[in-house]
Amino acid sequence: MLCQALRRFGQKLVRRPMLKEPVAENDPRRSLSTLNLVALGVGSTVGVGVYVLVGEVAASQAGPSIVICFLAAGLSSMLAVLCYAEISARVPHSGSAYLYSHVTIGELWAFITGWNFILSYVAGTAIVIQAGTLAFDILLGNQNSHTLHESITQQVPRVLVEHPNFFVVSFVYFLIELQTLRFSQSFMVTKVITLVKLLVLGFVIISGFIKGDLHNWKLTEKDFLKAGLNDTSTLGHMGSGGFAPFGFKGILRGAAACFYAFIGFDSIVTRVEEARNPQHSIPMSIVISLFICFFLYFGVSVALTLMVPYYQFQRGSTLPEAFLHIGWAPAYYVVAFGFLCSLLANVLGFMVPIHQVIYRMAQDDFLFPALARVQTGTCTPLMANVIFGIIAPIMAFFFGLTDLLDLSSIGILLTHSLVAIYVLICRYQPERRNWGNESEMQEENGPAAERLTLQGLLFPCSPNPTPLSGWVVHVCSSLLALLLTLLCLVLAQWPVLLSGDPVWISVVVVLLVLIIGITVVIWRQPQSSSPLPCKVPALPLLPLLSIFVDVYLMMQMTGGTWAQFSVWMLIGFAVYLAYGIQYSLFT
Ligand SMILES: NC(=[NH2+])NCCC[C@H](N)C(=O)O
Numbered sequence: 001m002l003c004q005a006l007r008r009f010g011q012k013l014v015r016r017p018m019l020k021e022p023v024a025e026n027d028p029r030r031s032l033s034t035l036n037l038v039a040l041g042v043g044s045t046v047g048v049g050v051y052v053l054v055g056e057v058a059a060s061q062a063g064p065s066i067v068i069c070f071l072a073a074g075l076s077s078m079l080a081v082l083c084y085a086e087i088s089a090r091v092p093h094s095g096s097a098y099l100y101s102h103v104t105i106g107e108l109w110a111f112i113t114g115w116n117f118i119l120s121y122v123a124g125t126a127i128v129i130q131a132g133t134l135a136f137d138i139l140l141g142n143q144n145s146h147t148l149h150e151s152i153t154q155q156v157p158r159v160l161v162e163h164p165n166f167f168v169v170s171f172v173y174f175l176i177e178l179q180t181l182r183f184s185q186s187f188m189v190t191k192v193i194t195l196v197k198l199l200v201l202g203f204v205i206i207s208g209f210i211k212g213d214l215h216n217w218k219l220t221e222k223d224f225l226k227a228g229l230n231d232t233s234t235l236g237h238m239g240s241g242g243f244a245p246f247g248f249k250g251i252l253r254g255a256a257a258c259f260y261a262f263i264g265f266d267s268i269v270t271r272v273e274e275a276r277n278p279q280h281s282i283p284m285s286i287v288i289s290l291f292i293c294f295f296l297y298f299g300v301s302v303a304l305t306l307m308v309p310y311y312q313f314q315r316g317s318t319l320p321e322a323f324l325h326i327g328w329a330p331a332y333y334v335v336a337f338g339f340l341c342s343l344l345a346n347v348l349g350f351m352v353p354i355h356q357v358i359y360r361m362a363q364d365d366f367l368f369p370a371l372a373r374v375q376t377g378t379c380t381p382l383m384a385n386v387i388f389g390i391i392a393p394i395m396a397f398f399f400g401l402t403d404l405l406d407l408s409s410i411g412i413l414l415t416h417s418l419v420a421i422y423v424l425i426c427r428y429q430p431e432r433r434n435w436g437n438e439s440e441m442q443e444e445n446g447p448a449a450e451r452l453t454l455q456g457l458l459f460p461c462s463p464n465p466t467p468l469s470g471w472v473v474h475v476c477s478s479l480l481a482l483l484l485t486l487l488c489l490v491l492a493q494w495p496v497l498l499s500g501d502p503v504w505i506s507v508v509v510v511l512l513v514l515i516i517g518i519t520v521v522i523w524r525q526p527q528s529s530s531p532l533p534c535k536v537p538a539l540p541l542l543p544l545l546s547i548f549v550d551v552y553l554m555m556q557m558t559g560g561t562w563a564q565f566s567v568w569m570l571i572g573f574a575v576y577l578a579y580g581i582q583y584s585l586f587t
Contacts, residue, residue: 030273030274030275030276030278031274031276032271032274032275032276032281033276033281034280034281034284034285034288036191037268037271037275037281037282037285037289038285038288038289038292039190039191039194040190040267040268040271040285040289041264041265041267041268041285041286041288041289041290042194042198042289042292042293043190043191043193043194043197043345043349044264044265044267044268044345044349044353045261045262045263045264045265045289045290045293046194046197046198046201046261046264046293046296046342046345047128047261047264047342047343047345047346047349048127048128048131048135048339048342048343048346049127049260049261049263049405050201050261050296050297050300050319050342051131051135051318051319051320051338051339051342052127052130052131052134052318052401052405053066053257053258053260053261053405054066054304054313054317054318054319054321054322055313055314055316055317055318055401056257056401056402056405057069057254057257057258058301058304058305058310058313059310059311059313059314059317060246061246061250061253061254061257062244062245062246062250062251062253062254063242063243063244063245063246063250063305063310064216064217064243064244064245064305064306064310065243065244065245065246065250065251065254066254066258066301066304066305066310067298067301067302067305068244068251068254068255069251069254069255069257069258069301070255070258070261070294070297070298070301071298072251072252072255072258072549072553073255073256073258073259073261073262073553074262074290074293074294074297074298075549076255076259076262076413076416076546076549076550076553077259077262077265077290077294077416078290078294079420079542079543079545079546079549080416080419080420080546080550081265081286081287081290082287082536082537082542082546083416083419083420083422083423083536083542083543083546084097084265084266084269084286084419085282085283085286085287085534085536086283086423086427086532086534086535086536087100087104087419087422087423087426088100088268088269088272088278088282088283088286089279089282089283089532089533089534089535090426090532091103091104092272092273092278092279092282093272093273096117096266096269096270096353096356096357097113097117097266097415097416097418097419098110098113098114098117098357098360098361099360100419100422101113101418101419101422102364104422104425104426105421105422105425105474107364107366109418110364110366111361111366111572111576112414112418112569112572113414113415113418114357114360114361114366115361115568115569115572115576116411116412116414116415117353117354117357117411117412117415118354118357118358119407119408119411119565119568120263120407120408120409120411120412120415121350121353121354121408122391122392122395123392123395123404123405123407123408123411124263124346124350124408125347125350125392125396126392126393126395126396126399126404127260127396127401127404127405127408128343128346128347128350129392129393129396130396130401130404131318131339131343131401132343134316134318135318135336135339135340135343138318138320138321138332138336138339139333139336139340189348190345190348190349193341193344193345193348194345196337196338196341197338197341197342197345198292198296199338200334200335200337200338200341201296201299201300201338202296203331203334203335203338204299204300204303204304204319204322204335205296205299205300205302205303206303207303207307207323207326207328207331208299208300208302208303208304208306208307209303211306211307211326211328212302212303212306212307213306213307214306216305216306216307216308216309216310217242217243217305217306218241218242218243219241219242219245219309219310219311220241220242221241223241223309224241224311245310248494252552252553252556253556255553255556256406256409256553256554256556256557257402257405257406257409258297259409259412259413259553260405260408260409261293261297262290262293262294262297263408263409263412264349265286265289265290265293266286266353267349267353268282268285268286268289269282269286270353270356279532279533279534280533280534283533283534284534300319304319304322307322307325307326308322308325308326312325316401318339319335319339320332320333320335320336320339322335323335365579366575366576366579367575367579368579399564403558403560403561403564406557406558406561407561407564407565407568409553409557410554410557410561410562410565411565413550413551413553413554414550414554416546416550417481417546417547417550417551420543420544420546420547420550421477421478421481421543421547423536423539423543424473424477424522424539424540424543424544425470425473425474425477426528427527427528427535427536427539428465428469428470428473428522428525428526428527428528429465429470429473429528430464430465430466430467430470430528431465431528431530451468452468452472456468457472457521457524458520458521458524459524460524460525460526462526463526464526464528464529465525465526465527465528466526469525469526472521472522472525473522473525476518476521476522477522479518480515480518480519480522480544480547481547483511483514483515483518484515484544484547484548484551485551486511487508487511487512487515487548488548488551488552488554488555489555490504490507490508490511491508491552491555492552492555492556515544519540519541519544522540523539523540527539
């Protein structure tokens with residue numbers, strides 16, 4: 001009895017759902033062009049991140065080398081984008097990484113993906129609340145916290161300045177409620193806000209060309225002294241000057257933080273069923289929007305670090321403050337307006353994806369069914385209220401901005417690595433339609449009568465994927481994920497490695513040999529030849545590189561972030577086991 005229950009539970013963990021047929025190509029609901037999708041992608045990706053990362057990364061982690069941080073974070077997102085593009089062409093349904101994991105490897109990983117997704121959005125909302133506080137601080141002329149604010153007038157009600165958090169929470173809450181009017185789903189609104197954001201960031205880039213000074217990339221201790229910054233006890237650590245004042249470690253740490261700015265392009269895949277010609281337009285728009293964001297961030301970080309010496313920024317500094325430094329007070333308000341629009345866009349952009357994931361998770365018995373009520377069109381979507389109205393403000397009050405940025409990123413980095421694994425697994429599986437009915441699917445797979453031999457591992461007889469070759473890739477991919485994580489853990493101790501410690505070096509060599517060996521086995525397996533408009537090139541290397549970069553960035557997060565992340569995952573498993581397990585065993 002117990003064995004049977006455990007077996008059923010185990011089966012449920014790897015059970016994959018069948019999807020309904022995708023919406024027909026000529027269905028009138030398909031109204032979004034590639035341009036609309038690009039606007040959606042850029043609109044959801046460019047948010048408050050770029051405005052607040054200045055204070056967090058340039059000031060104390062990377063200095064001018066924040067430029068490299070954005071490059072590295074962009075590279076990791078680019079690898080993930082290619083994987084998303086392939087998988088969205090393979091599963092042309094509105095959804096997210098949650099849906100992809102569910103149809104590719106089953107419920108357990110789907111749950112982990114979905115739960116991470118929720119974490120990222122809760123932390124994202126808390127960031128919006130904190131950033132909103134800073135934005136209102138700027139617009140209302142608060143001078144308490146920042147030395148650069150001196151030229152702003154103070155004629156504002158004190159109560160708003162002293163308690164901006166409560167004011168901002170109410171404002172964010174108001175925006176959420178506004179969405180029940182469905183106005184946020186109008187593409188006109190998205191496009192206008194996106195355009196304003198692009199114009200403002202474009203303005204920042206042009207200003208950098210006009211007012212930038214290359215000397216700000218080569219600051220020395222003499223400059224600190226000249227600026228009167230010789231009292232390090234009050235100013236904190238300023239690094240050693242130059243382009244990378246906090247060294248390689250600072251760049252890596254900064255890259256992990258900057259990753260937050262690239263989160264969001266995946267919201268395009270939540271609208272697959274509304275897209276015209278989705279198999280082309282979705283991959284295309286994902287790639288284009290990431291390129292646009294990449295150039296924007298790169299341009300803004302170059303402009304900013306050239307305009308202002310990095311030591312002028314402090315924790316809590318935001319992009320508009322750079323303009324006070326160069327003495328362009330009106331521009332300060334223009335950029336602050338862009339900051340506000342980004343806040344608005346973040347809140348509006350969070351809703352559709354988070355509703356979809358919670359709704360699907362509740363329908364799949366991972367979460368309580370009451371939570372599925374979010375999409376019934378009532379005025380009080382229960383889970384959204386809990387998440388956005390209670391948990392996020394609590395986090396905003398008790399967590400630091402860096403912690404929140406890291407928490408939001410860690411979940412998405414994990415999701416990106418999972419998507420890379422799904423691509424790897426799917427490409428080597430025998431053809432399986434993800435929609436239709438279960439019995440059809442079993443017939444398609446046929447009986448698995450092959451035997452595994454060593455020779456068969458390196459020289460498979462069939463030119464097409466078989467159930468056995470698919471299984472081999474499945475197992476090898478899981479092993480690789482584990483080995484890559486171990487490798488990243490070891491490489492994160494690079495100062496020890498550089499000191500030439502033979503034990504650590506041997507561990508790296510052994511891990512590398514194993515990784516290469518298993519990669520060769522995957523590479524020798526037959527790939528599915530089904531025509532897709534977008535395929536990840538250089539398989540299996542590219543998804544593996546993506547996993548490596550993502551996990552390595554995750555390793556840069558602090559112990560505190562990992563502890564908070566573990567607590568979140570434990571709560572998730574408790575919810576799933578307390579509720580989902582009953583359905584696993586008795587339905
Ligand atoms: N799932 C999320 N946490 N999304 C947040 C998107 C953040 C956006 N990239 C920004 O820079 O503000």
